[in-house]
Amino acid sequence: MDENHLDFITGCASNVVFQEGEFLFRQGTPVKQIFLLRHGRVSVQAFAPGRGQVTVDVVGAGDLVGWSGLLDDDGARFDAMALELVRAIAIDSACLRQKCEADPCMGLAMFMRVATVLERRLDSTRVLLLDMYAANHH
Amino acid sequence: MLQTTTERHKVADPTLPKLMVVERTRRETADTFTMALVEPDYATTMTFQPGQFNMVGLPGIGEVPISISGSPHSAREIVHTIREVGDVTKALARLKPGAQVMIRGPFGTAWPMDRARGYDVVLVTGGIGLAPLRPVIYSVMRNRARYGRFILLYGARTPEDVLFRKELREWRSHFDFDLQVTVDRAPNTWRNNVGLVTALIPRAPFDPNETVAMVCGPEIMIRYTAQELMKRGVASDNIFLSMERNMKCGLGLCGHCQLRGNFICLDGPVYNWDQMGKLMEVREL
Numbered sequence: 546m547d548e549n550h551l552d553f554i555t556g557c558a559s560n561v562v563f564q565e566g567e568f569l570f571r572q573g574t575p576v577k578q579i580f581l582l583r584h585g586r587v588s589v590q591a592f593a594p595g596r597g598q599v600t601v602d603v604v605g606a607g608d609l610v611g612w613s614g615l616l617d618d619d620g621a622r623f624d625a626m627a628l629e630l631v632r633a634i635a636i637d638s639a640c641l642r643q644k645c646e647a648d649p650c651m652g653l654a655m656f657m658r659v660a661t662v663l664e665r666r667l668d669s670t671r672v673l674l675l676d677m678y679a680a681n682h683h
Numbered sequence: 684m685l686q687t688t689t690e691r692h693k694v695a696d697p698t699l700p701k702l703m704v705v706e707r708t709r710r711e712t713a714d715t716f717t718m719a720l721v722e723p724d725y726a727t728t729m730t731f732q733p734g735q736f737n738m739v740g741l742p743g744i745g746e747v748p749i750s751i752s753g754s755p756h757s758a759r760e761i762v763h764t765i766r767e768v769g770d771v772t773k774a775l776a777r778l779k780p781g782a783q784v785m786i787r788g789p790f791g792t793a794w795p796m797d798r799a800r801g802y803d804v805v806l807v808t809g810g811i812g813l814a815p816l817r818p819v820i821y822s823v824m825r826n827r828a829r830y831g832r833f834i835l836l837y838g839a840r841t842p843e844d845v846l847f848r849k850e851l852r853e854w855r856s857h858f859d860f861d862l863q864v865t866v867d868r869a870p871n872t873w874r875n876n877v878g879l880v881t882a883l884i885p886r887a888p889f890d891p892n893e894t895v896a897m898v899c900g901p902e903i904m905i906r907y908t909a910q911e912l913m914k915r916g917v918a919s920d921n922i923f924l925s926m927e928r929n930m931k932c933g934l935g936l937c938g939h940c941q942l943r944g945n946f947i948c949l950d951g952p953v954y955n956w957d958q959m960g961k962l963m964e965v966r967e968l
Binding site: 586588589590596597598599600601602603605606607626628665668669672673675676677678679 | 809810811838839840844865867868869870871873874875876877878879881882885886900901903904907
């Protein structure tokens with residue numbers, strides 16, 4: 546990413562730390578920050594009636610959590626909980642949205658990167674739907 | 684000098700079943716068990732190479748191909764890990780110690796243990812696919828100095844479906860064995876990874892230019908894994924996979940396991956990606 550764009554984004558960012566068991570955000574609460582994980586793993590969970598709290602994904606260093614904050618401040622669809630000590634860069638989502646709108650060139654660069662992450666996650670989700678480890682009858 | 688093909692080891696008389704006795708069985712998961720077989724008089728048993736399989740039979744019921752999941756260094760017993768999916772495997776699951784089974788083999792090509800010498804060894808596996816790779820783990824652990832970094836990435840459906848849990852815990856304690864387990868879905872008490880096994884590849888600590896990868900699991904998992912490994916920079920001829928097909932004779936005669944010009948029981952089950960990758964893309968093949 547362009548150095549100027551990085552400087553621009555840095556203005557919205559801060560370093561954050563979460564201890565094991567702490568939540569980065571909770572289901573239903575506004576996603577005010579997007580997290581770039583530098584260290585540690587985060588469990589993405591949903592509450593399913595009858596099944597309790599279910600882990601649907603675990604992401605680690607280099608991953609992005611809370612990407613939906615790029616679109617709006619609506620409530621998070623999932624819980625995000627630190628499985629261990631987590632160090633991350635938190636980017637204020639409203640600030641980032643405004644900067645993306647103000648500089649469409651940077652906005653495109655940003656959304657292309659996020660789209661790459663989403664493509665990988667969508668691919669994984671589709672393969673998981675195949676339930677490929679289910680027994681084949683032969 | 685690197686070998687360019689998978690390793691092949693022939694059995695003396697492939698048509699002659701050998702009578703063996705169940706020494707012990709162990710339940711691994713709800714539908715999978717491990718069975719150790721010995722010769723009736725505890726004589727020396729068959730030798731095999733990691734990746735090979737036996738035809739395991741019960742008179743009057745049938746015969747099925749099962750990968751050998753035990754140590755290639757054990758002279759006393761042959762171990763198979765079996766998923767109950769059909770009549771033969773369900774009948775095998777009911778056997779008690781002392782029961783007799785018929786064995787033909789070992790058949791097929793082996794994982795490239797010699798080729799992997801001096802390289803990082805990356806095993807990527809899912810579901811029951813861990814069983815055919817377990818002999819590789821035993822072999823690398825026994826000859827650890829011959830290999831570079833050693834990594835196992837293992838995916839299962841749920842935490843309850845994870846095989847060899849006791850051994851996984853033991854292997855995890857080795858500082859020179861990097862082991863990652865992931866499941867498709869889990870309760871929030873699960874502290875390991877959740878998601879596709881391929882998601883573990885981008886950050887696994889290996890040098891792609893000096894890596895031999897061995898992949899075993901459902902074909903769709905193998906395809907995605909190979910793509911991810913190549914994206915990371917692993918050469919396609921250094922990616923090895925084990926094909927599962929409906930093998931019947933084990934001799935390349937009946938054609939049940941034929942895949943274009945290949946008889947999986949004879950020319951496989953272990954191939955490299957250059958040999959098998961394009962065929963795996965063909966629908967209905």
